[in-house]
Amino acid sequence: MEQSLDVQKEPYKKLIIAVSILIPVVVAILFGVKVPGYDLSFLPPIYAAINGITAVLLITAVIAVKNGKLKLHETIMKICIGLSVAFLVMYVLYHMTSDTTVYRGEGMIRYVYYFILITHILLSIAIIPLVLFTFSRAWFGNFERHKALAKFTFPLWLYVAVTGVIVYLMISPYYQ
Template identity: 55%
Template sequence: MSNQEIIDDKKYNKWIVILSVVIPVAVAALFKVRIDLELPVFLPPIYACINAITAIVLVLAVLQIKKGNRTAHEKLIKFAIILSVLFLVMYVLYHMTSDSTSYEGDYRVLYLFILISHIVLSIGVIPFVLITYVRGITNNIEKHKKIAKVTFPLWLYVAVTGVIVYFMISPFY
């Protein structure tokens, strides 16, 4: 690794730590804020679709890099990050303006397992995504590949379980 890459990594590491802490804390804090505004009830299926698209984009990104198409891979990953941010903004806005919905179905234990694992991993995946992205853009390819093997399944799990949680809770909205 060159000195410039080490400097870049250190510069980004501060931001990775800050964002990995600030994002979950801000989301948790914003969940306690109530805004008297009615957002469309069709917002949950929209952000569930965003999660589904994110999962597809992640798989396409992996397929592109396996084909050696680094440019397409990079564009798809950037798109997946944008989709994840868009999802998060819409999700927080919806929950700031709407009451929580509780699951009343027969598969409550399964629902709670999926929901809790989804939430925990959605917080845990933040630094993995950021570190993986930084290693890619700083051309630290060997370390990028190594962490991407962990980041990809975590991020994919979060995206897919987000869709599953939506389908399980949607009859109770």
């Protein structure tokens, strides 16, 4: 009986968990695949811009919901999810067709870069189920649970979006 109540609260729980595991695993596997002959070196500034736009839209969505503009909030959040998918596709395509760029900054800034990069990567993995559960709760009308989870999801997603831009700005001088 308890499991059926859980399924009613989170009808896509197993699917969300599976997708949340599958995406990082597939991305990790694809990082090992190199496809020669394509020059997608134009992608990093585009996907960095997507991160920046996502950050602005996340803030805009929070303002919209706080002002009672629920439909606008919903639309913006769907755009943010779409942008995140577009980012992921471009990011993987770039890394499948390009050599790894090594950060060559020295001194304390090197530690700052790697701290930002590592937290960005780890939280970008953690944000997948958070976004999917937060979105599904709203989709199925469970707004109390949506709101409770969104309080955690928003700042983490915003951090991932902003640090994506910062990582790009820090490593872009070293692109070949």
